[in-house]
Amino acid sequence: MPADRAPTRIQRKNRAAILEAALDVFSSHGFRGSTVDQIAKAAGLSKPNLLYYFPSKEAIFNELMAGLLDTWLDPLRALNPDGEPLEEILAYVQRKLQMSRDFPRESRLYANEIVQGAPRLHDVIASDLYVLVEEKAQLLQGWMDAGRINRAHPKHLLFSIWSLTQHYADFDAQVRTLMGDEDPFDAAPKYLETLYRRMLTPES
Amino acid sequence: MPADRAPTRIQRKNRAAILEAALDVFSSHGFRGSTVDQIAKAAGLSKPNLLYYFPSKEAIFNELMAGLLDTWLDPLRALNPDGEPLEEILAYVQRKLQMSRDFPRESRLYANEIVQGAPRLHDVIASDLYVLVEEKAQLLQGWMDAGRINRAHPKHLLFSIWSLTQHYADFDAQVRTLMGDEDPFDAAPKYLETLYRRMLTPES
DNA sequence: CTTTGATTTGACCAACTGGTCAAACTCACG
DNA sequence: CGTGAGTTTGACCAGTTGGTCAAATCAAAG
Known part of the structure; x- marks a missing residue:
């Protein structure tokens, strides 16, 4: 997990890519119908890498909704x-x-x-x-x-x-x-x- | 699977119960968000028993839609x-x-x-x-x-x-x-x- | 170049999922 | 009551899922 320092360039880029990918996936399959792997692939990351930026599938969803x-x-x-x-x-x-x-x-x-x-x-x-x-x-x-x-x-x-x-x-x-x-x-x-x-x- | 004779009393009752339960579950969780177990429980049956009446989750869904x-x-x-x-x-x-x-x-x-x-x-x-x-x-x-x-x-x-x-x-x-x-x-x-x-x- | 923290990943796990199957049970009917 | 078809289930399986972790790699500041 990134510390709560100021986000690095890579953090900004990857978090944005994840949220963009998650919007795509969640909006077309719903929450339960979407998988972390799908989102990771759509964001161009591996699943563990995605979970390095967000603690859970639900956390991605919540941030998106907010x-x-x-x-x-x-x-x-x-x-x-x-x-x-x-x-x-x-x-x-x-x-x-x-x-x-x-x-x-x-x-x-x-x-x-x-x-x-x-x-x-x-x-x-x-x-x-x-x-x-x-x-x-x-x-x-x-x-x-x-x-x-x-x-x-x-x-x-x-x-x-x-x-x-x-x-x-x-x-x-x-x-x-x-x-x-x-x-x-x-x-x-x-x-x-x-x-x-x-x-x-x-x-x- | 029931033969394609005329349906028995039990068949009619259980198939109806399954479709009713499936309508409840599918309509509130979507297809992928619903599980066969959920539907079975809502219909008061065990999962294998439900699958004795319908060949698959998708078959239930299709019959409901039709x-x-x-x-x-x-x-x-x-x-x-x-x-x-x-x-x-x-x-x-x-x-x-x-x-x-x-x-x-x-x-x-x-x-x-x-x-x-x-x-x-x-x-x-x-x-x-x-x-x-x-x-x-x-x-x-x-x-x-x-x-x-x-x-x-x-x-x-x-x-x-x-x-x-x-x-x-x-x-x-x-x-x-x-x-x-x-x-x-x-x-x-x-x-x-x-x-x-x-x-x-x-x-x- | 080295060091240190940030980033990435392969391997793994436990829980859950749709579905199968043989064995057991129930029921209607002769 | 017996018997065969109809019904039910526990045990099981293979694939998927969300999530973990230690080890490897990378980037940037000195």
Whole structure:
């Protein structure tokens, strides 16, 4: 194990390679479906060498998750109370959609965990995410009460945004097969903009 | 292995118990994350006894999947070309939502597979489901061309219905944690009806 | 070049996994 | 009750898995 001095050049490179490889492997096979050997090989290391940098398979996974969650929630945090409501929400949707296109492995890693009951994530969902959702749900509710967007259950509104955007990453295999030659991300931005614009634009 | 005579009473009972147990285990741990022993114990059998009824772990999984896919696609098949378009679509949404509430394990089993790249399902998606989606996408397109519902990319419309409804089963762990005491399925039907009604009702 | 700490690896281990098999047990039926 | 087919199981096996360890190799500072 490296001492807790400042990391050497080799340590930085190898730890990064391991996390990158682990993201690939974990996101496509889930935690139990992935083997340390797979990750090591994908990172270009031997298994004992990998375990020289991380104490266990679970430690790799946890570090990956910790790093992921922050960036994952950033778009929601960025929802600006002082902005124009409809445009804020539409921008949030597009940001989330872009993340599905640019970081599909992260999305699938998260999905894998939640589908299996969030055994390793329950705590952070019940604390950090819960608080954030409460806050943003109240913001949405305020906008609705002020008549600036159409009424809808604010939490379900958030769920629907997550669901619709992450679907393109999580169900990528299905979506691409059914779309044939057409790239799903060509029409998706416009489809989702239309959907939320029609749903949320205040009625006259 | 039982001969291919008519199944005995014991065979029927045990095979059913195995499939029920397998649905539980596979849907919460994925294929690779599940062990034959787990399934056997959940079915109240010993491992060799379970393997007396099914030749392998994969055989159990395949039988489960085959049984699932048919019922899974039935609601979409039921989309009636001769019905009132908006009501047909809304009814489809509600049917799918009910399936998420009543058969969440089936939904998660399916999600697990697709998230991991649909290795065992690619063929049936590329054939049966592809054909069905093409047919129903054309039906939707026809309704739009006739001005009976608002325009939107028909395939993305289908994806959004799947995504929004299955989310309540697949991300159940997250949704329930964030909703607190409130049952997600209380407000979900109305939320989704509102969403699709606003989006699809033809503009004057 | 030497030394010292960082890095890498082959060999190994115990636990677990999917699956087999012969022997034992149970049950329906004559 | 006996008998043969249907059912169940303990013991076992080979392959895989996460993880360890001592020994070997490498890199950089003196």
